[in-house]
Amino acid sequence: MKHKSTLAAIGGYQPFLFCIGMYFVALFFSIFICSAIFYAINPKKSIAKVNTEDTRKTAMLTSSNQVMLSVTK
Numbered sequence: 001m002k003h004k005s006t007l008a009a010i011g012g013y014q015p016f017l018f019c020i021g022m023y024f025v026a027l028f029f030s031i032f033i034c035s036a037i038f039y040a041i042n043p044k045k046s047i048a049k050v051n052t053e054d055t056r057k058t059a060m061l062t063s064s065n066q067v068m069l070s071v072t073k
Helices: 006-012 014-041 045-064
Strands: none
Touching (some): 006 014
């Protein structure tokens, strides 16, 4: 009687293992993509506050200092 190979038994589970692997990969990427979309729509308040203060300072600096450029040949 021949000894059965364990490799053949594992090969029978290959489609099942592949589906489980693809499920976890899709789950990981969907969590990443959904959280990225959520934080794009609803940014954290501390980050949003810093960004608005920076834009106000930049707007004040650019509006108060006018620069004229001239090009000569």
